[in-house]
Amino acid sequence: MKTHNMIPASRSISLYNAIKGQWLRIFSLPNGLLRSQFIRFGINEGERVRCIERLPGGTIVLQKNRQQVAIGHLLAKEIFVLVLQTGEDEE
Amino acid sequence: MNPGDTHPTTPHVEKHRHAGLSFLEREIDKTKIVLVGNPNVGKSLLFNELSGMYVDVSNYPGTTVEINKGAYRDAEVYDTPGIYGVSSFNDEESVARDVILEADIVLNIADATHLERDLFLTQQLIDMGKKVVVLLNFMDEVKKHDIGIDVENLSRFLGVEVIPIIATRREGFEKLEGAIERAREGVQREELHSSLHAMLKMVGSQAEALLVLEGDPFVSERHGVPPGTERDEIYVGRRNRVNYVVNRVLTDVSTKQRFSENFGRWALRPLTGIPILAFALYLAYLFIGKFVAQDVVSYTEKVVGNTMWEPWIRNLITSVVPQSSWWNQILVGEFGVITMTTTYLIFLLLPLVMSFYAALAFMEDSGYLPRLATMVDRILGYLGLNGRAVIPLILGFGCVTSATITTRLLSSEREKTIATAILQFAIPCSAQIAVIAALLAGAGFAPMMLYIAVILAVLVALGTALDKTLKGESAPLLLDLPPMRLPGLRNIARKTLLRTYHFMKEASGWFFIGALAVGLAQSTGILSVLQQFLVPLVTHWLQLPPEASTAFIMGVVRRDFGAAGLYHMSLTPMQITVALVVITLFVPCIASLMVMMKERGWKEGLVIWIGTWVAAFAVGGIVSQAVI
Numbered sequence: 001m002k003t004h005n006m007i008p009a010s011r012s013i014s015l016y017n018a019i020k021g022q023w024l025r026i027f028s029l030p031n032g033l034l035r036s037q038f039i040r041f042g043i044n045e046g047e048r049v050r051c052i053e054r055l056p057g058g059t060i061v062l063q064k065n066r067q068q069v070a071i072g073h074l075l076a077k078e079i080f081v082l083v084l085q086t087g088e089d090e091e
Numbered sequence: 092m093n094p095g096d097t098h099p100t101t102p103h104v105e106k107h108r109h110a111g112l113s114f115l116e117r118e119i120d121k122t123k124i125v126l127v128g129n130p131n132v133g134k135s136l137l138f139n140e141l142s143g144m145y146v147d148v149s150n151y152p153g154t155t156v157e158i159n160k161g162a163y164r165d166a167e168v169y170d171t172p173g174i175y176g177v178s179s180f181n182d183e184e185s186v187a188r189d190v191i192l193e194a195d196i197v198l199n200i201a202d203a204t205h206l207e208r209d210l211f212l213t214q215q216l217i218d219m220g221k222k223v224v225v226l227l228n229f230m231d232e233v234k235k236h237d238i239g240i241d242v243e244n245l246s247r248f249l250g251v252e253v254i255p256i257i258a259t260r261r262e263g264f265e266k267l268e269g270a271i272e273r274a275r276e277g278v279q280r281e282e283l284h285s286s287l288h289a290m291l292k293m294v295g296s297q298a299e300a301l302l303v304l305e306g307d308p309f310v311s312e313r314h315g316v317p318p319g320t321e322r323d324e325i326y327v328g329r330r331n332r333v334n335y336v337v338n339r340v341l342t343d344v345s346t347k348q349r350f351s352e353n354f355g356r357w358a359l360r361p362l363t364g365i366p367i368l369a370f371a372l373y374l375a376y377l378f379i380g381k382f383v384a385q386d387v388v389s390y391t392e393k394v395v396g397n398t399m400w401e402p403w404i405r406n407l408i409t410s411v412v413p414q415s416s417w418w419n420q421i422l423v424g425e426f427g428v429i430t431m432t433t434t435y436l437i438f439l440l441l442p443l444v445m446s447f448y449a450a451l452a453f454m455e456d457s458g459y460l461p462r463l464a465t466m467v468d469r470i471l472g473y474l475g476l477n478g479r480a481v482i483p484l485i486l487g488f489g490c491v492t493s494a495t496i497t498t499r500l501l502s503s504e505r506e507k508t509i510a511t512a513i514l515q516f517a518i519p520c521s522a523q524i525a526v527i528a529a530l531l532a533g534a535g536f537a538p539m540m541l542y543i544a545v546i547l548a549v550l551v552a553l554g555t556a557l558d559k560t561l562k563g564e565s566a567p568l569l570l571d572l573p574p575m576r577l578p579g580l581r582n583i584a585r586k587t588l589l590r591t592y593h594f595m596k597e598a599s600g601w602f603f604i605g606a607l608a609v610g611l612a613q614s615t616g617i618l619s620v621l622q623q624f625l626v627p628l629v630t631h632w633l634q635l636p637p638e639a640s641t642a643f644i645m646g647v648v649r650r651d652f653g654a655a656g657l658y659h660m661s662l663t664p665m666q667i668t669v670a671l672v673v674i675t676l677f678v679p680c681i682a683s684l685m686v687m688m689k690e691r692g693w694k695e696g697l698v699i700w701i702g703t704w705v706a707a708f709a710v711g712g713i714v715s716q717a718v719i
Contacts, residue, residue, distance in 0.1 A: 033180050034567070034569055035323065036176070036178075036323070036326055037175065037180065037569055038569070039323075039326045039327060040175040040208070040211050040212075041175070041208055041571055042207045042211070042330065042333075042334070044327060044330050053356065053359050053360065055359065055360065055361065055465070055466065055468075056361060056469070057469030057472075058469065059465060059468045059469055059478075061465065061572065064207070065343065066205060066343070066574070067205065067208050067571070069569065069570065069572065070461065070464075070478075070568060070569070070570040070572055071567075071568065072468050072469075072477060072567040072568030072569070073468075073469060074472075074567050075568065
C-alpha cells in the first residue's frame with residue numbers, strides 16, 4: 001500500500017489526463033489546505049480511486065468506495081496518479 | 092483532563108474572535124451541548140428535536156455565518172455549520188471551531204453511508220479530548236444499500252457511545268437522553284500524547300493544544316505561540332486510524348447501481364445534466380415565478396398591501412400629520428417609509444424570499460447543487476469563478492437581492508466581487524423578466540435576439556475583465572458530492588423559515604433607509620432635477636422619448652417599475668430593445684443596492700452601482716447608435 005513512494009515519478013500522469021472508468025493510485029497531491037481537505041475526504045496519497053467521470057474541459061470526478069469528489073481542471077493538473085490495470089493493484 | 096473544566100478565554104484573542112467568545116459566554120454556568128457533523132447529515136432535525144420551538148438565530152460576530160441556539164432541559168444546545176474537519180479553512184469552520192472549543196458535550200452526527208468521510212471529524216473531536224456521543228444517521232439507507240455496520244465494535248474502537256438513528260423518522264431519538272448523560276472522552280491516538288502534553292503547558296486545553304499542533308493560525312495567535320507544522324502528519328495518522336476502524340466495522344457488498352446513484356451521474360454530464368437543469372429551473376419557475384410571484388403576490392401586494400394596508404395606515408397618519416406636510420410625504424407618500432416599504436417587505440418580498448429559500452433548500456438537501464456546480468465549473472472558469480458560483484447566479488434570476496447574499500458561500504473575496512458584479516449588472520430578476528418578456532414578445536424576434544445577445548456579451552465581457560484585472564486567483568473546485576436523496580419536508584420548512592426570518596431581519600432596516608432616501612429626494616425636488624438632467628442623454632444619445640428618463644429613475648427604486656413605465660410609451664421595436672438593455676444593466680433595485688453595500692462594503696458597492704449606470708448608458712447608447 002505504501003509502495004507508491006518507490007514508484008518512479010516518470011510513470012505517473014496528471015489526473016487531468018485520466019480517462020473515465022480508469023482505476024488510479026494517487027501519487028502526489030498539491031500541498032497546503034487542499035491536501036488536508038483531500039485527506040479529510042479519504043483521498044490520500046497511495047489510495048486507490050476510480051475516475052468515474054471526466055467532463056468536457058477536464059473536470060474530474062473521483063470515487064473511493066462511496067465517496068465521490070469533484071475536482072476542477074486546474075487542480076486536476078496538479079495531481080499526479082498512476083494508472084492501475086482494471087481495478088487490480090499493481091503489486 | 093476534563094474539557095468542561097477548562098476556561099477557554101485568553102487575553103490573546105483577536106478582536107472579532109473575542110466578540111465571538113463573549114457571544115457564547117452569556118450564560119456561562121449552563122452545560123453547552125454542541126451538534127457537530129459533515130454537511131447534510133441531519134444535524135438540523137436533531138437540533139429541532141432537542142431544542143423544540145424556541146430558537147435563537149444569530150450572526151456569529153465578525154462573520155456572516157449563522158448559529159442557532161436553543162435550550163434542552165437545563166442545557167444550551169448549539170447547531171453548527173456542516174464541516175469536514177475542525178480548523179479554519181473557511182468562515183464556517185472558524186465559527187464551528189470556536190463553538191466546539193466551548194462545548195461541554197459534543198453530539199457528533201455521522202452519515203452511516205459515508206463512514207470513511209465522517210469518522211475523520213469524529214476522530215478529530217475525540218483527539219481534541221471532547222466528551223462525545225456519535226449518532227449514526229441514515230440507518231434506513233444502510234439497510235437498503237446492503238451495508239453492514241458493526242455498531243458495537245465501532246463504539247469500542249472509538250471509545251464513545253454510538254447510537255444508530257433515522258432522523259427523518261425520529262427513530263433512535265428515545266435513546267438520546269441517556270446517551271447525553273453518558274457522553275465521555277474517546278480513545279485518543281497514542282502517538283499524539285507526547286506532543287500534546289508539551290503543547291498543553293502553553294495553552295489552556297487539550298482541544299486548543301491539538302489545533303495549535305495542527306497549525307490553526309487563529310488558535311495559535313490567541314495563545315501567542317507559533318502555529319504547528321505537523322498538520323499533514325497528524326491528518327495522515329488520523330486518516331489511517333479511520334481507515335483501520337472502517338475496514339473492521341463495515342461490510343459493503345452491494346454492487347447494484349441504484350437509481351439515485353445513476354441520477355447523480357446523469358446530473359454531472361452535460362448531455363443529460365443540461366436537460367435536468369432545464370427541468371429543475373422550469374419547476375422552480377412554476378413554483379416561484381408563476382405560483383408565488385404572480386398568484387400569491389398579486390393577492391398579498393395588490394389586495395392586502397395596496398388596497399387594505401396602505402389606505403388604512405395613510406388615513407391613520409394623515410389624521411395626525413397633515414396631508415400637505417413634508418412629513419406626510421415621507422411617511423405615507425408615493426415612496427412612503429411606512430406605506431411603500433411595508434408593502435414591499437411584507438407583501439412582496441416576504442413571499443418571494445420564502446419561496447426562493449424553499450426551492451434552494453430542496454436543491455441543497457437533494458444533493459443536486461454540488462453536481463450542478465461540477466457540471467458548469469469549466470464554463471464559469473472563463474469568468475474567473477468556480478462552479479459554486481452557479482448558485483447565486485441562478486438565484487439571481489429569481490431575486491438579485493437574496494442572490495447577492497448567497498455570494499457568501501464563495502470562497503474568496505475576488506469571486507464574491509465578480510459574482511456580485513455579474514448579478515448587479517447582467518442578471519434580470521423575476522419581477523423584471525415578466526415585464527421584459529411581455530415587451531420583447533411585442534417587439535418581435537430580431538429585437539429579442541439582439542437584447543439577449545447584448546446582455547450575454549456584457550455578462551461575458553464583465554466577468555472576463557474582472558477576472559483579468561482583479562488580483563489573486565480564484566479557488567479551484569474541490570467538492571464533496573453527497574448522495575442524492577429525496578429531501579425531508581420538515582427540514583426544508585425549517586431551513587426556509589429560519590433563513591427567511593434572518594433575511595427579513597437584516598434587509599428590513601436597509602429597506603427603510605432606502606425608501607427614506609428616495610422619499611427625501613422626491614420631496615426636496617432632487618428626484619425631478621435628476622430626471623431633467625437625464626433628458627438630453629435619453630433623447631440624443633439613446634434616441635428615446637424624454638419620458639423614458641422617468642422610467643429609468645423609477646428603475647433605480649425597483650427595476651420592474653422602470654420596465655413597466657415603458658409599457659405606456661409608443662416605442663419602435665428597436666427603441667424597446669435599447670430601453671430594456673439600459674434598464675437591465677442598471678442596478679436591480681434599492682433593496683439590492685442596500686444589501687450589496689452591506690455584503691461588499693460601501694466602497695465596492697458604490698463602484699459597482701456607478702459602474703452599472705455608466706455601462707447601462709454606454710452600452711444602450713452604442714446599441715441605439717448602431718440600430719436606430
